[in-house]
Amino acid sequence: MRPDDWHLTDEPREFREWAGGFLGSRPALHTVLLTVLDALCSRGRHLYSDEVPLFGVARGEGGRVGAAFLHTPPFPLHVSPVGGEGAEALVARLAGVGHRLGGVSGEHAAAAGLAAAWQRRTGAGVRLVQRQRLYALGELSVPEPSPEGRARVAGTGDRALLMRWYDAFKEAVGQSAGQGAGPWADARIAQGGVTLWETAEGEVVSMAGVTPASAGQVRVAPVYTPERLRGRGYAGAVTAQVSRAAVAGGAAHVLLFTDLANPTSNALYQRIGYRTVTDFAVWGFGD
Template structure:
């Protein structure tokens, strides 16, 4: 008899106390729960929005088998599940009256949960995007490298960093974004944004780093304004951020790329990133993007 039970957990501290060991057992596969929860722990619950985050775990025989969380208004994040576990999670969330605007998980889990939610709501899910998780192998500097240099963003860069964050979110079709100024302020203060600038000192691209947790750091929010693309700036900013992550002591440096964008996937592979696994993001019935 299956003794698995989905349980609600009250806050990020209780969630990490209960599920932290499980999440750290596979840090690459669990990079999103680890990095978002580290951000909540370090920056406070307001770091990802005004509403309280929601957390839960699947326990079997007293051990955590899987976990989920959601920082409203964003989509549900779920660790790998079997179809049966995905169905049980859908039932658990529906019984709790929780809104589920979408789901983000590895390909098989996301599809299984979307189908389980469709079976309960009779509404068709919509595939939002497919992502590939990459892990850095041997870092290779872009060759030829673009003219200019890399540096860490400073307070004087707040304007472009905030603007590029907002443009990045818009370009990926995201909604419910964090306040761009607050996002920039936090990451500039933590020295977690790499910029590539032209020889005359004009920033032209950025790549940010998540906080270190479980031996891994993820490169995120790689962005070059549309009119400046195709010149190698994004690859150079990514390489600089990746080198900074290694210098910080990361055992694994990770990033996600949209599979619909062959250019960015090619850039990341040329600087040394190798595929780990694929993820999928679905919007569910009546959901706003998040």
């Protein structure tokens, strides 16, 4: 593959025209590309920062798209599964236009290949930041015993709580970048995209969000329970409920990511009925 086989644009709608069919052909593997692209198309390309994003597709014979990426600074570039030649060509293409990267994420082999290609090309140090596992819902199994209380969809009266918990979630996972808590809460409330678990006494104790449907897939994110309330089954109960609602809403694929360094969450989601799709990784680049 040659560097010029990678076609670049900074317009999300043009990227969707190029890559929409390719991304929709494997919606589980392309879940991040699909959901981020939809958000940018509906809410503007500066959703995550003032920096201009970059998108690209690799075209083969007949103009057929075989790989794709998006880069929304300050996040790492996210790439679809791509072989070694494709990774080398992408790095050469990006270097040729002077595009800088702080890291890469994607399916584990693709991310590792691109990180290695970037290191060879630039001499930059690379480090593995996080190993993730992508799960897809099989047969839903509600965890037993279920905690007392009920699930409900978050509304406008929950906005302040959602903002606090969104910031707390980002701090817990070490994520400082991204959209602000207010815009995130407003978008999720408008979508009906956050489910809360409320005790019999009316205390809200856990939340599980879900992305808007795209190409038949939705992704559960984020799941958050305040530290003082963990270990009581709230996260499992609210995740099971939001998963059931996604299936009832017509989702063909209900997905979620876990940090492989967290055995508790990995075991929990498997008990609910989530099954491994594949592993992903996040690599950071240094000087």
